[in-house]
Amino acid sequence: MSISLRFDPVRLPDYCQDLRQEVRAFIAEQVAQGVFDPNVEEHPFEALDGFAKAVAAKGWIGMAWPREYGGQERSFLERYVVNEEMLAARAPTRRYFVADRQSGPTLIRYASEPIKARVLPQIIAGNATFCIGMSEPNSGSDLFAAQAKATKVDGGWRLNGAKIWTSGAQFADYMIGLFRTSAPTKENRRHGLTSFLVDMRSEGIQVNPIRQITGMYEFNEVQFDNVFLPDDNLIGEIDGAWKQATSELAYERSGPERFLETFGAMRAFLAAVQGSDDPRINEGLGRLIAQLHTMRRMSVSVAGMLEAGREPVTESAIVKDLGTVWDKALPKELRGLISLMDYDSYDVAAYRERMDYFTRMSTKLTIQGGTTEILRGIVARGLGLR
C-alpha cells in the first residue's frame, strides 16, 4: 500500500555474537578488578579514564572508522553490539561515548585533514571527551534561533556568546558547536549556521556547571568571550551546518541507548522479584519485556539499514520516540509492580534508593537529543503530512 516504513527482521551475524562474548568477558574482568561497579548509578568522571583506556586498548572506540585515522573499519553492527553490551552492563562510557557515537563520524565526514589527523587518534586512544554545543539560553529545540556568533578574523575565527544544557562540558576536551556566521535569509531560516571544533582549553571559555534534579552536575552553561579558533577548526560548509547536523541524527537517534538508559532499574527490579510467582507481577513484567524486545528488534533493523548505506530518517525517529517514552515510563511501571511484593522479601530501602535515581533522571529522556514533539514532527513528515 502507500506508506513505506521498513523494519526487516535483521539478525546479527555470527561474527557479531562472537564479539559479544568477548565484550562480556572484558566487562566481567573490569568489574572483577574494581574498575567500575555495575550497581552504582553514576561514577565520578575522574574514575572513568582507566575504563576508557582499557576499552581503547581493545580497539572498541572508533572501531568502525577508517584505518588511516587509527580505526578498525569494523561494521556498524559490531559497534552496535559493543554499545549495547556496555549499556546493559551499565559500564561507565561517558569519557568517550559522545565522541565515538557522533563527534568522530562528523569529523571524518566534514573536518579538515589536519584536524582529522590530530583529533581522531586521540578519540580512539580514549583521550578525548566531546560535548555538543547546540542549545542556547534562548533557543533549545529551535536551533535556527541560535545567536552565539563566529566572526571571521585573520587566520581564523572569534567566538562570542553562550551555549547551555551542554552535557559533560566541564570534563570535555572538545566541543562541536553550532555558531551563527550569517543572518538567516527570508527564504531559508536554516541558513547562516556553521559548525566548529572548539578546544575547550582555549582562552576565553568559561564553564558553569548547573545542578540538576538528580542532585548531580551534568549540564553546563558555556560562555565564549572572544575565543580564537584557527581556520582548520571549521567543520564543513560555512553557513551550511544545518544539513550536516540532520544527517548525523539518524546515527544518534536509533541506538540502544534510547531504551536502555534505565536498564539499571530493570536490573534492580529483577533482583528484587526473582522467583516471584505473583501472576500480577509476572504479567506486568512480561508486557514490559515484550515491548523492550520489540524496540530492540526495531533498533537492530535500523542498524542493518545504516550498515547497508541507507538513511532511515523516519524509522530512526520512530525508534527514538517509542524507546525514550518507554524508557522514561519504566520506573513508574516497575513501581506499580513492586508495590505488590511482600516488604519482607527484598531490601526495600536499598531498592528505593536505586529506583529513586532512575525516577529523577527519567524526566530528561524524552527531551535530550530531540524532544518527543520534534520526533513526532519528523515521523509526520515521513508519513507525508508535512
Add this chain to the structure above:
Amino acid sequence: MALDSDDIHIATAERIFADHADLQAVAHDRAGNYKAALWQAVVDNGLTLAMLPEASGGVGLSLDQAFDLLRAAGRWGISVPLADTMLAGWALAAAGLEPREGKLLPLVPAPRGKLSIDAAGRVTGRCAEVAFGREAEAFVALCDGPDGPVIALLDPSICQIVEGTSLAFEPLDAVSVDGVAVSSAPAGGAVTLPEMAATARANQIAGALETMLDISVAYAIERKAFERTISKFQAVQHLLALLGEECAAAVAAAVSAGDTLARGDSGPALLLEVAAAKVRCGEAAEQASAIAHQVHGAIGFTAEHPLHRLTLNTLAWREDYGTEAHWALALGKHVSAGGADALWSLLSDR
C-alpha cells in the same frame, strides 16, 4: 508498508483480496454474501496450503512468506478462516498425518479450554472460543495424550457446538468434544501450534494496522476543517505519527516472530518472540484503532465506512490463541525466574 511487494505470491493474494473483499464493498455487504466467493477463490488459488511443505502438497512458500501472506490478508481485513485452515493443515503435516481438504479449524485449547485423548483415540474436552467453529468441515486438535501432546483429526459429528458472536460480529463458538478421532499421532513438530497460531493472528493484526494507517493519513490529507486540511494541525500530525509508530512496532514484532518460526528456533527464544508479537500487536491494535477513529471523527463510527471492519477485526483477533495477558504471563514467569543477566542474554541472542 509492504516488505514483500516484490513477492509474486503476495501480489497474487492481494489481487484476490482486492477482487473479492474490497473494503468498501464488504462494509456495504451486511449479510456477508461476499464470503462464499472469497473462500472459493482463496481455496482455488491454493492460499490455504501456504504453510505446507511442498512434499505435503504445499505451494512452495517458506513459513515466513506464509506469515507475510497473512499480513496481506490482514491489510484487507479478511474474515474467512484462511489463517485457521492454513494452521490446521500445517499441524496435520507436522504431526505426519494425512492431509485433509476443506475448511479445517485448529483447536488450540490453552488458555480457554482443555482437550484430552486416551490410548483408544477417544477425545474429550471443550474449547470455549473457537473462531468460525460452526463452519468446520474438520477440526485439528492439540490434545493432552497419555504420553505427551497429540494431534487429532476430528469429525464435527463428535462435537457439540454452541454458537456465539465475536466483537467483529463473526462466528465465535464453543466446541465440546466427546468421541473417537478420525486419526491421531504424537504432535511432533506440531507441538508449536499455539506459537504458530498466535504469530498468525499477530501478523493479521499488523496488516490491518497498515491499512488503518494508510486510510487515516489519506483522510487527514483530504478532509478540511477550520479552512485547512486537518493534516496541517500539529495535534493531528502527532496523533498520526503515533499511529505510524504503533503500526511499525506491530509489523516489526509480527515479522520477527514469523522469522523465528521459519528459522525453527525453539525454547525461550520462541517464547520471547511469539509473546512479544502477540502482546505488542494487541497493544498496538488498541492504540492505533483509537487514533484512527479520533482522526476520522463521526464518519469512522458508521457502518458505511470501512474503518470499523479493521477496528473490530484487530480487536477481536487479540482474543484468539492467547490474549496479551496470557502470553505476557508466560514470558514474565520465565524472565522473573532467571534474573537480569539471563534476560539480557535472551534479548541479545535474537
